[in-house]
Amino acid sequence: MSFNLAVILRESRTTAPQAPCLLIDGRPMSYAEIDDESSRFARGLAREGIERGSVLAIALPNGAEFVVAYFGALKAGATVLLLNPLLKARELAYLLADSGARAVLAHHRFLDDVREGVELAGNAAIFAVGEASAALPAQVRSYRELLIGASVAAGIGVGEIEPTSATDTAVLLYTSGTTGEPKGAPLTHFQLYMNCTLSAETVGLRREDIALGGLSMFHVYGLGMLNATVRSGAALSVMSRFRAGEALRQMEQDEVSIVLGVPTMYFELLRADSSRFDLSRLRIGASGGAAMPAEIHTRFEQRFGVPIVEGYGLSETAGSATVNKPGDQRFGSVGKPIWGVELRIVDDQGHALPPGPDHIGEIVVAGHNVIEEYHRRPDATAAAFTRGWLHTGDLGYRDEDGYVFVVDRKKDLVIRGGYNVYPREIEEILYAHPAIVEAAVIGVPDARLGEEVHAVVTLRPGTHAEPEQIIEFCRRRVAAYKYPRVIRIIDELPKGPSGKIVKRDLQALFTNRTGSQSTAERKNT
Incomplete structure (x- = not known):
């Protein structure tokens, strides 16, 4: 089956081409602009020989260039390797070599580490964002080169999207590596499509919504935020870095209706003085990435007068595994498994445990959202998977109604x-x-x-x-x-x-x- 995740951008553009896709410093960029620019980027990649199956590393903070490059790479059929732009040379070298990246797109402020990482890893082209070409060091080219002149490139035609397979790897994310070297989690076009579709349905994302884009897009949760917003044709109020005071100002300016964040972001919003901002458009918050303390959850809902729905997921589950649905949630719980996903609580021998807080065990997950294997790591794959079930390393229990409660990390x-x-x-x-x-x-x-x-x-x-x-x-x-x-x-x-x-x-x-x-x-x- 031919399917490319970039279709979510094209469909939203077809429906409402002039609707805002991104709001950056209050300036809207329409779906037509992002679609056209990403197509030019895709043609530029084709000119460089980066096509279906090639790996493009993106090491950028949140911004228009990130979104254009991400969808442009998908349109070209390439796999996107998402990297934290703050990684140092040694860390970059491992990830670039392990993934086989053909090129790196990085911010000019971090070029020293990128150049050293590329040198250690082997040959890869480097393109820089945010600096004039004349000021770039040798062997580094400007991001604009992938846009200027791309109209004459061979390969991908104007506006075309490479017909990838639904099971092709769209994004390669590396786990944090708290035990040993980081492991690559290959996420397919289909898995990411299902994730963003179900996420958008869960929080009721509508075309008229504006979501606060304070999560890092190179992280699985932030990527899900971007995909879900584009899938629903809504707008994303982009923050290059989350700061509570700036977030409140931006929420008022851009009339933000949905906040997606991790618990520390909600904690910082509570610490800031929100009384002088008009946040009347805000209607819901979503929390993930870590368990939210009950105290913060309660105080935020009381202060801002909107519900927070909490969910649970990992890089290996394309970001989502369970979620509380508005109107069907249980305080302290991360909700129930999303559509098409099975979840069990098992003991150390792999036997399913009955419900109740006295039966805490490891959370294991199976379904369309779970990766098949780690990239080039059969040992790690064998250790983490049992007959299609992913051992998450998280401890929890289910209550009699099927709500999941995460207690802690097994290693903690x-x-x-x-x-x-x-x-x-x-x-x-x-x-x-x-x-x-x-x-x-x-x-x-x-x-x-x-x-x-x-x-x-x-x-x-x-x-x-x-x-x-x-x-x-x-x-x-x-x-x-x-x-x-x-x-x-x-x-x-x-x-x-x-x-x-x-x-x-x-x-x-x-x-x-x-x-x-x-x-x-x-x-x-």
């Missing part, structure tokens, strides 16, 4: 003296403390107990709390083996590109005592 589970401690449970309690704005709980090796429960928190401006007081706050609310014995107060928790807290970076706080003077720590046994 703390085993203290033989008892299981789920960090998210303790984090929920910490978020309820009046002085705490962010919290993360980790296990630290302990000679007597195997692991000890430690917590890292940040405080609200103008508040004060002693570690002993926070420990006592937790001790009164959970069993004795669960509460954190060590609290460390810091200025800011480390976060990854999607806004999730990076817990592996917190371990050093308890092994390296040279931290900033703003930290505080007490041991309570």
Whole structure:
């Protein structure tokens, strides 16, 4: 079956060519503009020999060039390798070599690392965005070269879309690599189409909607945001980088009706002064990427007067696996499996567990959204898949009505003296403390107990709390083996590109005592 994901752009253009597709600094770019520009880009790629099956790496922040290049590469039949533009040369070299990328499109500010990464990985063409051609270093060409003069290119005709197979790889995303080297997750045209179609239906995306584009498009959740917006013919109010104050200003200016974000984005919006902005168009929020603390969820809905629907997914599931539907949701849950997807909770032997919070096990998923294998990694594929079921590495349970509750990452589970401690449970309690704005709980090796429960928190401006007081706050609310014995107060928790807290970076706080003077720590046994 011939199918190319770029059809979602073409169909929205056909329906309403002058409707805004992107809003950048308040300036609209129509569906006709984006469709035409991406077709020119596709012809430019064909001129460079980048065609069906070739890999084009895009290492750009959010912007018009990202969207044009993404849909242009799809139209050419190429596979899009999405990269964080902040990656360093060594990281880039691995990803470029492993994917076999033929070319890299990067922002001119990051060219030093891109050039070094390409040199380490082997031969790949480099195209730069945002700098005049005369100022570019040797062996680097301008993005505009793929547009200017492309009309005379051979290969793809004017406005044509390469007839790829529905099962061809459209996008190659690499997992974060918290255990070993990053693994490539190949997502097909069909999988991404199903993801954006179901996502748009879930939140009721309409042609007149304007979504806040604060998620990084190189991340699976941000990519889903872009695809769902284009699929529904709505507009995306683009942010190159999320900042709460700027987001509120942009939400008023562009009359944003839908916010798609990760929990830390909602947390930052709560911290900002929203009282002076007219946000009357806002009607719904969607959260994913990490579990949302109940305290933040409740406070946001009360402050902004709109519901938040929470979902769950991974790169390996094209971004979606479960979702709460408006009007059919359960607080604290990530909802039910999306259409066409099966989900089970299994024990360590792979046996399905009955419903209920006393039956926590690993979440496994199967369906049209799940990748078939990791790119060139048969060992990782064999470890993660059992007869078509993906082992997610996440722990959770289902209630009697089928709603899924994610408890924690399996690797984050703390085993203290033989008892299981789920960090998210303790984090929920910490978020309820009046002085705490962010919290993360980790296990630290302990000679007597195997692991000890430690917590890292940040405080609200103008508040004060002693570690002993926070420990006592937790001790009164959970069993004795669960509460954190060590609290460390810091200025800011480390976060990854999607806004999730990076817990592996917190371990050093308890092994390296040279931290900033703003930290505080007490041991309570």
